[in-house]
Amino acid sequence: MTELINPEHLPLMRSIRSEVTGADNLMGASNDSEALTLFLNKSGSRSQETRRRYEREIIRFTAFIYQEQAIDYAAVRLKHLQTYLHFIQNLPPLWLEPGVLPGKPDKVLFKSSIKPGKSTDQVIDVLSAFFGFLERNRYTMGNPAASLVRSGEKTARGSKVIRYFHEPEWQHVRQCLGSMPCSTHKEIMESVRTNFMIRMTYALALRESELTGQTCDDIHPDNEGGYYLSVLGKGRKRRNLPVNPQLHETIKDYRSFYGYTGITGDALPLAPRRRKSAGVVSGLTSRGLRFWWQGFMQFCAEQTDDINLQYRLQEMPFHSLRHTALTHLARKMDIEDLAIFAGHDSINTTSQYYHVEARRLKALTMDHQL
Template sequence: MELFFKYLQYEKRFSPHTIISYQTDLQQFKDYLQEVYEVEDIKAADHAIIRSWVVALVQKDLDSRTIHRKIASLRSYFRFLMRRGEVESNPTVRIKAPKLAKKLPSFIPEDAFTQVLDQGSFSEDFKGHREKLILELLYGTGMRLAELTNLKLTDINLSSSTLKVLGKGNKERILPLNPSLVNTLSGYIKERQATFPDNNSPFLFVTDKEAPLYPKYVYRVVKKYMSTVSTAQKNSPHVLRHSFATHLLNRGADLGAIKDLLGHASLAATQVYTHNSIEKLKAVFEKAHPKA
């Protein structure tokens, strides 16, 4: 399994977050094998055993997307074993995962974020500058949480109003910055230098203890401010990413351009946002058309 994780890291160039998910999924399957079948080696698992594991996951009322991911993790591992000649066949091939419920991305109304910036009680100290910049970067660029926490000072180019992010598969992309975001970034960097003059961390965001920012902190900041204007059950950093894409599309942005800004590998991943726009058109039609 350790060889498999190194393969994911160095050859497939998966993100640390994705690799942790694979590790968790395979360890859970291994634990299931030991507890239920008293089998130590995953390679000994056959189709019937794997199917019983999937049934057990369903009975635990796990989200169908989570079950899909766990099956995908196991399927990838067996493909890896086949390439190494460790097993003759992949027992996950005939495994059927539960149907995925169609789920549209959650997003906030266009004026909600402006309301947060205008009415948000951001303190004038380093913490206030940091919290405001976190929100503006997530919504103003559509970047992922991991991309935000891994931003370096050297990735920022205020003179050209751009920044560089390292996305999935270690793919770099350049993102434009609006004037408001440039001002917020500039103010934060000055405040950071004044607060921690001897800090040599390469990361843009640091905690009050001068350590790199961690994901849970970002979640807390987003929830703290967005819960005041949004009734969504999940006010997460990814909701701001969804909002960024949805609002661009609603205002006529090209789908291919949105794909590049989000760092999607294919247009199919970006097309999910068109459904939100269609739902908006339906609502307008039903409200305004005399035959609706």
Template sequence: MYANTVAAYARGVTDFAAFCRRQGVDPIDVRRGIIAAYLADLHARPPGGGCAGRVCNLTALAPQPSNASLRHRLTIIRLFYDYLVEEGVRTTNPVARGRRGKLGGGSQRGERGLIPVHHVLPWIPSEAQWKSILTAARTEPIRNRLMLALAYDCALRREELCALDTSDFDPAHRLVTIRAETTKTKAGRVVPYSAVTGELLAAYLPARRTLSRTRGPLFLSTSPRNRAMPISKWTWSKVVYALGCCAGEPKLGTHTMRHLCLTDLARVGWDIHEIARFAGHRSIQSTLLYIHLSARDLSAKFAATAAELHEARLASIAELQL
């Protein structure tokens, strides 16, 4: 995980330096105007990826960089200039920070950063949208269908899914072990998977043996360039992006199946602590971020529990209107 973080930060700094060169500015001498121009450039860039040779007319509808992505890139640049200030190369950091302060009487006064914080709810596909995704997945290779099924069944993160090993599975009890070293929290867990996913696993293993007969990483590349090598998380991202385009759902991402699974568990009445253990969360607060019941679910719950109470409390308003 730390190596991936370092690599991501290095890519961010390299990209910013390339932008500065295109602007004819030395990165050491950058002022706030260049930082703002860089953020505008990031926002205007077309999204990466493609449809991997499939017929797709939805590329233009793909989302622009998210608020979180822009804030992450800005954090990379801020830390870069923090380092330059610490080393005495610069006297100030051109990346403005948001600050909170208090005025007299305890009132709050804040200074906004370049990018405001948005807490956007993740996209959860409806029943019709999920059906479209599954219909499009029917034409995918057996490996991709199994990966999609496991991502949903076990609420797996992208890294956890791609790191699965043949020895992680207990087919007799339909259990899979998520090893600690592959998880975000460095805490392992054992989760079940459905009979349908078990059938896909049984169908995939013979196909895998045509690539390698040795035990090890479960999901192998079929590309001539990387044949029989473990599939990378970037390859899985491209597969999911292409699948979403061809299903008419360009919002589909590698984390969508995890969101949908955890939300479905809440819909059928799982306790929040049970969902947290299933998801591998250390904090209940983390779990709450993944539970986004639809308006239909909330309407049904309201009708079953609180509708009469609310009607009684608002009855006087109705009488005044009459």
């Protein structure tokens, strides 16, 4: 049997309950370390980014209950979770330094305290998913996280103004995209790579995991002389996105720099690393993609003297590209079509991109009065 235990969390699992009597849970886990590993392997089937996020949060939580509360997963109750939420919002200085995690002297668990609101709610979501998994597999009795109160921005779905590039900001980004330095071969390659990833993401409104998780092997011919990209999206749902003529040329130009012709037939990643590994172009991870994006946003910020614009650009996440694309498409697509294109389960999610209609409605109701 393949070894499942991840060395990252082995040092945490001391002998509070080293063996689960009879191991009669549906997982067959005999201790907390095995239970955690099985959960992470399940979450990793969705995406590697999901697994990393879940692992980070559960490792932090496990360190807290073992070191601060001296309990294991089976003993966790609602009061312990409430104490933990207060703890991460008011972290002792010791927990902001390396050495908290046994066996990992250089590991820093927290860079800063977790802010109340959306950030805390994301922690609650992970804890709820974890204890729900343990409960369903009879490793614990009940899910103590089910009663935690969320207080972040998503209390009413669709009510929050999404983060996207306003028109002047978007024009500035486009100008910067066309004015990247191209004096050396390295600069040319970086310009081609950046142009391709941004154009690909914007044209198809891709999530970061969708860009990093696909290759040119996922581009297929349709029955009408064109092509489509088959995307494995959120919730492992697949959708087929048409490649329009402009994007077709973008893909061809990108591939020509790597010595390929056409737009499909090989595993050239849609989010390539800057350097080859063993002569092969490998793909960026989601973390690497965000690091690259921050670099491009910093470049855009340096191209303007507007302090407010500089701040906005430095704060914009990669996901804002998808928001911008869907906002622009909302001007020409019906909401049902946009929901299919975006991969949304509900048009309630899609409706947030129609906030651009506010300007038109304002003009239409300007003279509406008694």
